[in-house]
Amino acid sequence: MKKNKILLAIADGLGDRPVECLGGKTPLEYAKKPTLDAIASNGSSGIMDLYKMGTPVGTDLGHMLLFGYEYSDYPGRGPIEAFGEGLELQAGDVAFRANFATVDAEFSVVDRRAGRIRNKTVELAAALNGMQIEDVTVIFKEATEHRAVLILRGPGLSQEISDTDPKIEGVKYKEAKAKDANPAAEKTARILNQFLLNANEILLGHLVNKEREARGEMPANFILTRGAGIMPNLRKTADDLKIKAACVAAESTVLGVARLAGIKPLTDSRFTGNMDTDIVLKAKTAVEALKENDFVVLHFKSTDLMGHDNDPEGKVKAVEIFDDMLSHVIKGIESMEDNIIVALGSDHSTPCERREHSGDPVPVVISGKNIRKDDVTTYDEIAAAKGGLNRISANMFFNYLMDYLEATKKKGN
Ligand SMILES: [Zn+2]
Structure with missing residues (x-):
């Protein structure tokens, strides 16, 4: 038949x-x-x-x-973007949509898209990927142009944290804050904030950014995040x-x-x-x-x-x-x-x-x-x-x- x-x-x-x-x-x-x-x-x-x-x-x-x-079953934009970039999420992972951005020495956002960076974001992402903060592993992968995906993997994380992208330029990035009193939300906000600072330090010294600055281009020296979503057991x-x-x-x-x-x-x-x-x-x-x-x-x-x-x-x-x-x-x-x-x-x-x-x-x-x-x-x-x-x-x-x-x-x- x-x-x-x-x-x-x-x-x-x-x-x-x-x-x-x-x-x-x-x-x-x-x-x-x-x-x-x-x-x-x-x-x-x-x-x-x-x-x-x-x-x-x-x-x-x-x-x-x-x-x-x-x-x-809808897990939010972060996890879907991560799957779209070829990453397989595990239940409990918290995923974010991220941007390479440019900030000044006071962490004021000069360009939310780092001069619409297109090249060598693979190398920048690789420098952030695998970072360990407390008991959490950071997974970071470039997407198209200035976009990227950030995943926090570890025990006791929450999606109930605020965006760090201020959505406008000329103001300081927003520190992530817990949206509820759950310790998981506080832990996730603390780890994300630490990641942003660590990422800034690594990106500031990165050869790709030195080259960009030498060419008069904006350095991709910061990561802005939004759309936190926790991967359900789907x-x-x-x-x-x-x-x-x-x-x-x-x-x-x-x-x-x-x-x-x-x-x-x-x-x-x-x-x-x-x-x-x-x-x-x-x-x-x-x-x-x-x-x-x-x-x-x-x-x-x-x-x-x-x-x-x-x-x-x-x-x-x-x-x-x-x-x-x-x-x-x-x-x-x-x-x-x-x-x-x-x-x-x-x-x-x-x-x-x-x-x-x-x-x-x-x-x-x-x-x-x-x-x-x-x-x-x-x-x-x-x-x-x-x-x-x-x-x-x-x-x-x-x-x-x-x-x-x-x-x-x-x-x-
Ligand atoms: Zn459609």
Whole structure:
């Protein structure tokens, strides 16, 4: 018997509202998208609320919900960024988003981004990584440009501490303070404050900074932190369901949530979050991954960016590129031995007029030979609402997909 496998294609921020310059259609309704329409014609459509009806969610939480987690599992930005940078957190680790910054001798912030430093942050991060403070180990890793991730690993830590980033320049950095009377919060604040001072001392004398100053550039001599989050004892949903899964994406947030869920991240420098992403290579990578995996996620970003830019024509174009990517996927899976179910979804709406995420539901499809067919023949927000999946949550959508993989346990006898 043929084995069911699933390709889930996610167009980030896809959902929209009627746009005047598109004749009152949404960008998705307006776009030419023969492949997406064919997928919708061959299955069941519906509209999906990621979390609660009318509640906007971020890309990180949206993907967690799409990968089978609950809202209560959300660990905060720090841990998700850390996973996005390829670090595996352990339960009890406290993770922060961090910036390389420039301070003067009085610790007043001159530049929160250290002159938007781009080069040699690997070396600076390496000089901080592994530092021991009391019984806590510091894990520090550079991210893109001036960004970095800080993890404190040790017993009795808490996320209930304040940000050290003052968010403005010309003032002293903020010392971390405990937000509650718990000794764990006080310990974490004390260790973080000590780390900031130690880091300053190490960075001040670092060759990379000497070279920067010699060139007239700002030295990256301080670390600012925000978004403390403690890693909960989270199950990896893919391991829990005993499925093999992979995620093809460019965006580190999405790759991070995938890693968190036990879904293997697959990326390449030719994958970008923009229109210029290599869709042929992405499609090929996804099709290849279907040979080894039961569940493959294929993420596409630029639909969301066009919404944030309030660029309806750009969003139409992004949808057409997404459609083109899917046409390569469909060609690739035609000759495969297994039965590939194609699902379409999104992590939230980003209406152009809003320039931000909204709580509007997103259109979804589950499509394939063995999927019930409804009367919906196009993929858009309006048509999908008339489909057989009706209105569902991201958790229900994930449950359906997992049931097609026969990964969901039967209840009762
Ligand atoms: Zn998103």
